[in-house]
Amino acid sequence: MPRRRRPPVDDVTDADLEVHAPKSWAAGVPGVIRALRHADREMGVWRSLRTLRELNQKDGVDCMSCAWPDPTDRKAVEFCENGAKAVAWEAERLTVAREFFATHSIDELAARSEYWLGRQGRLVEPVYKPAGADHYEPIGWDAAFGVIARHLRALDSPDEATFYTSGRTSNEAAYVYQLFVRAFGTNNLPDCSNMCHESTSVALAETIGIGKASVSYEDFTKADLIVIMGQNPGTNHPRMLTALEEAKRGGTSVIAVNPMPEAGLLRFKNPQRPSGVIGRGTPIADLFLQLRLGGDMALLQAVSKRLIAADDAAPGTVLDRAFLAEHTTGYDAFRAHLDGLSEQEVRAATGLTDEQIEEFAQRYLAADRVIVCWAMGLTQHKHAVATIREIINLLLLRGNIGKPGAGACPIRGHSNVQGDRTMGIWERPRPAFIDALEQEFGIAFPREHGADTVESVRRMRDGRVKVFVAVGGNFAAAVSDTVATEQAFRRTRLTVQVSTKLNHSHAVTGEEALILPTLGRTEVDRQASGEQFVSVEDTVCRVHASRGNLAPASADLLSEVAIVTRLARAVLGDEHPIPWGQFEADYDTIRDRIARTVGGCEDYNARIRNEDGFVLPHGPRDERRWPTASGKAEITVNTLDWPRCPPDRLLLQTLRSHDQFNTTIYGLNDHYRGIRKGRRVVFVNPEDLAALGFADGDIVDLHSEWRDGVDRVAEHFRVVSFPTARGCAAAYFPEANPVVPLDSQAERSGTPTSKAIVLRLEPARSHAGPPA
Ligand code: SF4
Secondary structure, eight states: OOOOOOOOOOOOOOOOEEOOOOOOOOOHHHHHHHHHHEEEEHHHHHHHHHHTTTTTTTTTOOOOSSOOOOOSSOOOOOHHHHHHHHHHHHOOOBBBOOTHHHHOHHHHHSSSSSHHHHTOOOOOEEEEEEESSOOOOOOOOOHHHHHHHHHHTTTSSGEEEEEEEOTSSSSHHHHHHHHHHHHHTTOOOOOOGOOOOOOOOHHHHHHOOOOOOOOOHHHHHHHHEEEEESSOOHHTTTHHHHHHHHHHHHOOEEEEEEEOOOHHHHHEOOTTHHHHHSSSOOOOSSSOOOTTTTOOOHHHHHHHHHHHHHHHHHHTTSSSSHHHHHHEEEEHHHHHHHHHHOHHHHHHHHHOOHHHHHHHHHHHHHHHHHHEEEHHHHHTTTHHHHHHHHHHHHHHHHHHHSSSOOOEEEEEETTTTTHHTTTTSSSOOOOHHHHHHHHHSSOOOOOOOOOOOOHHHHHHTSSOOOEEEEEOOHHHHHHHHHHHHHHHHSSEEEEEEESSOOOGGGOOOOOEEEEEEOTTTTTEEEEEEEEOOEEEEEEEEEEEEEEOOOOOSSOOOOHHHHHHHHHHHHHHHHHHHSHHHHHHHEEEEEHHHHHSSSOOTTHHHHHHHHHEEOOOOOOHHOOOOOOOOSSSOOOOOOOOOOOOOTTTTTEEEEEOOOEETTTTTTOOOOOGGGGGGGGOEEOOHHHHHHTTOOTTTTTEEEEEETTTTEEEEEEEEEEEEOOOOOTTTETTTTTTTTOTTOOOOTTTTHHHTTTOEEEEEEEOOSSOOOOO
16 A cells, blocks of 8 residues: 655644633544544545454554453444554554654754644654754664664763553563663663552552452442542543443442543444434543642542541441451551541532531442542642552552452553553563573563652753654653753763654753664564564553554564663674573564563463453452552541632643644644643633733743743643633643643652642733744
8 A cells, every 4th residue: 555645744832722611521423433534534545444343352453542451242333433543553554754854953843833843744764863863863773773883882881771661561571671771780770650659569569468459340230339530531541431331320420520520421422323323422430520630639638628527426337347357457557647627628628518428438338339530630740659658548448449340540641651660661560570580581680779750851851861762752841840851861871762753852962862663553563483472451450462454554663672682782793691582573473571570461372362361460450459568558648738829820731632632743743631723821810810920812821930930931821711620731742741840740659730720810921922
């Protein structure tokens, strides 16, 4: 099938930005039409049919977008609008022509928007920016690996390099990548988890002993109550709405807690049901609590306090005392701590009434089986770890972990972000994992902890990291404090990006830079031993295979596994004890090593060939076995914290639009929030606007205020009057990332606090229009 050329795309100006009323329901027939139109425009009919009919099917292609699980009983259509866009974005037929980089300087690319960069097509050959040059130029693969090897060998210490992983990377590529990085001699393995669910991993490991969800897909229909906190499934995990709808039809009640009245939390029109096509669809939230940003911890403590009070009033009828006695520790201290909880402070932190909190408590009390889901709305706060510990406290009070229809369910954002961690992508490896690697490969690996994402930026800024390598992702745009991050990148000697398409990180380079193009997940991966498949892990610990079926965008592309293993040979030599060449030739040989070194992956090659894959073991979920220090689930005491904000300021959260996945911008619309043809908007409650002296349609600059006194600015945003919680504002990332201070991080997890920025609006100082 010949590649086609799309006519040149104009860059985004926001000049035609339109603001409409927000929607009160998600998906439905319009969602299907948007998905199919998008797929047809990017891939054409034939490729759309080939890819979409296999998307998320058994033995098909795993969606490269979010980590929402697949049901074991699959329908003919198992994808959402976002999944179709993600596939179309990767599988489009346009490619970046060789003359592109000669025509466009790196400075010019840096001034382009993510949208424009992504629409230039697939990258098909390695390109190199020599020192002093302002253009990339073609380079052969061997020469490219030679450049990296030269730089890595010239370092005084392996810790002067850092190696990032995006959540798209397969288990096989992640395993060989961490093996190479550790064989090279460092644990500098930052990943996108550092920016999203790190707070979850820390909190769950401390309380239940394992940093992963304790539920299965099937648990959703068995739950009496599902609580959705700080998560917007309609835009970020759309097929979760199908699971919620099924649960609702079976009588499950749903509480949604969010500062924004997101359409997907209110009503779902399932296009696969008549009621979703011609009817009103299914209401999702039975109780919607419009919480002030960061007030979740106060809400959870207040609900737990009410449960304990109810049990005091009718002893033994509310709390699961047998479970508490047998499986938990810390209850008495927790109870004593909640005695001192100030209801006045709870009201100030949450913005909710006593009646609303009481209704949450009553619904929780009435439910035998409860699932609590959460995402970035909880994890990107200073006190995120403590907040998630409070979710566990609440669940433990009534034994809601380790029984059907109940549990903790962090919803991961990128398709294999969880699997990459399982495979050892982590800057703080456990000693047992390093022991296993050393025993398997017979060489020593570093044990000293490495740098996470934000720490890597600091080290680049300070000249302590000189080489940056990324397998996937768009690091420079994704990380907070854009100006500081870009300055840090420009101080390095070499930046290397393994990518399928252009993004902003390719335009923010070190002295030298490489872009190494790779196969997409939709493409056939053929190696010396034949066609390969890869594997991934979803948000509920199921590991399954993914197999591409399209011809690669170019014969010159290498898979991520091939890139990593060839790089390892270039850096470490062909005589290395780790058989890199064998790994490249046959991915089964990687899985054999995974089976022997990663807990729960025994017999990997056989089990991954089951049509549903296999589920990794989870002590608390499977047998109420708690791999914590005490051997029990830990009920914890957490000092109440919530983000304070002066009365003439707003609290800002950054979020995605509906036409966006992480930093990838598929289009310029955010249908559910009523935004079309633009992205530089800031959503503010109308009463706040009036109090601050601004009006809908004003053009403002966003200034953040933080303890270091630096005036961080994101310019030229249109004010949109929106029914968000009082005192809270929202703007899209990455456009709003410049106002998130680099050192403003969640306690103990280090996650950037992108949901709690003190914001000052000022009239735009430039009338020249928005930056790209
Ligand atoms: S819900 Fe997530 S994984 Fe499923 S098709 Fe949509 S974007 Fe892909």
